[in-house]
Amino acid sequence: MAVWEEINWDDVYSEALDHFKDLIRMETVNPPGNEKPAAEYLAEMFRREGLEPEVIESAPERANVVCRLKGTGEKPPILLNGHLDVVPVEPDKWSVNPFQAVEKDGCLYGRGAVDMKNMVTMCAMCLVLMKRAGAALKRDLIFSGVADEEAGGKYGSQFMVDNHADKVKAEYSISEMGGFSMEMDGVRFYLVQVAEKGVCWLRIKTKGEPGHGSIPDRDSALIKAARIARTLGWKRLPQHNAEAVVRFVNMMSAHLKFPKSLVFKLLLKPSVSDILLDKVMPDKGVAQAFAAMLHNTANPTVIHAGGKTNVIPSEATLEVDGRLLPGFTSADFIKEVRALIGDEPEIEVIHELTPTEAPADDPIMEVMREVIGRRDPGAVVLPNLVTGFTDATHWKKLGMKCYGFSPLKLPADLSFKNMFHGHDERIPLDGFRFGLETLFEVVARMVL
Numbered sequence: 001m002a003v004w005e006e007i008n009w010d011d012v013y014s015e016a017l018d019h020f021k022d023l024i025r026m027e028t029v030n031p032p033g034n035e036k037p038a039a040e041y042l043a044e045m046f047r048r049e050g051l052e053p054e055v056i057e058s059a060p061e062r063a064n065v066v067c068r069l070k071g072t073g074e075k076p077p078i079l080l081n082g083h084l085d086v087v088p089v090e091p092d093k094w095s096v097n098p099f100q101a102v103e104k105d106g107c108l109y110g111r112g113a114v115d116m117k118n119m120v121t122m123c124a125m126c127l128v129l130m131k132r133a134g135a136a137l138k139r140d141l142i143f144s145g146v147a148d149e150e151a152g153g154k155y156g157s158q159f160m161v162d163n164h165a166d167k168v169k170a171e172y173s174i175s176e177m178g179g180f181s182m183e184m185d186g187v188r189f190y191l192v193q194v195a196e197k198g199v200c201w202l203r204i205k206t207k208g209e210p211g212h213g214s215i216p217d218r219d220s221a222l223i224k225a226a227r228i229a230r231t232l233g234w235k236r237l238p239q240h241n242a243e244a245v246v247r248f249v250n251m252m253s254a255h256l257k258f259p260k261s262l263v264f265k266l267l268l269k270p271s272v273s274d275i276l277l278d279k280v281m282p283d284k285g286v287a288q289a290f291a292a293m294l295h296n297t298a299n300p301t302v303i304h305a306g307g308k309t310n311v312i313p314s315e316a317t318l319e320v321d322g323r324l325l326p327g328f329t330s331a332d333f334i335k336e337v338r339a340l341i342g343d344e345p346e347i348e349v350i351h352e353l354t355p356t357e358a359p360a361d362d363p364i365m366e367v368m369r370e371v372i373g374r375r376d377p378g379a380v381v382l383p384n385l386v387t388g389f390t391d392a393t394h395w396k397k398l399g400m401k402c403y404g405f406s407p408l409k410l411p412a413d414l415s416f417k418n419m420f421h422g423h424d425e426r427i428p429l430d431g432f433r434f435g436l437e438t439l440f441e442v443v444a445r446m447v448l
């Protein structure tokens with residue numbers, strides 16, 4: 001019998017649910033984070049199983065927890081990673097207390113229910129269950145619960161990579177932003193994150209003649225900055241079809257009905273994709289998401305100019321949230337931006353992260369496909385490019401192949417994306433149980 005068939009999943013599910021609720025009840029809102037109690041809690045959970053976790057502080061009250069289950073070393077390790085921090089809440093917009101872990105209508109409500117204390121719990125349970133099974137592992141299995149992902153990872157994954165690389169280095173990292181289901185034309189798709197965009201935030205400075213507000217100047221610094229904001233806001237940079245996106249679109253359209261099957265495929269043709277995105281696709285949100293997957297993007301988000309109503313300022317600054325597709329550098333990106341806004345404005349890079357990309361045809365994808373196919377017959381696993389960034393941006397510096405696979409079976413009417421960082425963040429309990437069993441089976445097939 002396979003190891004996952006020997007487990008009493010009713011018992012394991014209720015044990016996991018208790019831990020999940022305990023973790024939600026710890027307020028690890030970032031800022032300030034305060035992840036240490038959650039790290040200690042997980043360490044205690046591992047110690048009870050005879051494992052030897054380490055809690056590593058990165059700042060006062062900020063901590064990471066790692067725990068390794070040793071294998072024979074025949075193959076390199078796998079890292080199961082979750083971040084312990086959550087984003088802030090507006091409690092008055094919630095129907096329940098976001099830190100009470102309330103069960104309602106078949107769901108568990110709470111900040112972190114999908115981002116990502118569910119996955120933290122599932123990963124920790126994988127380690128515990130594998131230890132209890134007592135089987136010989138071909139690879140070390142490492143758990144990491146890290147701080148600070150929601151603020152970029154300085155006290156979490158980045159800190160671990162810079163200071164404790166030997167404790168986390170692995171062939172694969174399995175973490176968030178993939179593995180959830182989405183339905184279209186009656187088909188359930190599971191999106192596995194194989195790539196994420198990089199970051200290139202810009203500060204663009206414009207200059208002009210100062211003057212009196214009573215005499216308008218069409219070339220004032222402020223008007224130039226406004227023109228740049230409008231240009232970047234309205235015009236797209238050139239289209240580039242990343243490998244992960246080509247696979248995603250082709251595999252998905254093969255399972256859709258006409259006309260969606262055709263529309264999605266045509267998105268890969270730069271000559272028609274603008275028209276499809278702007279005029280044909282009925283759902284604006286879906287069109288925006290596809291536009292972001294097909295282009296490097298330069299999104300103006302902050303503008304500073306002037307201080308007095310009757311004075312024309314001589315300088316204006318615009319901050320632009322730039323995101324890069326795999327294969328592109330900040331220099332490539334600035335070239336594309338310059339092609340739209342010209343050479344005059346000063347451009348300064350204020351923050352950058354390189355894009356992340358793992359093979360979409362790696363054997364681990366086959367394992368995920370097999371396991372999902374067995375547990376949810378007829379469902380389709382697709383590789384996906386994520387437009388935001390996660391801890392993978394730091395793990396990849398150690399040469400890890402990073403996959404977002406936090407399996408979650410969702411009802412057709414529940415949108416994962418809308419719940420992320422949203423009010424009334426919640427997870428269907430049967431979807432959580434599905435994830436627990438699915439993740440364990442994938443991990444077991446990779447390490448045994």
Ligand SMILES: [Zn+2]
Pocket residue numbers: 083115116149176
């Ligand atoms: Zn997250």
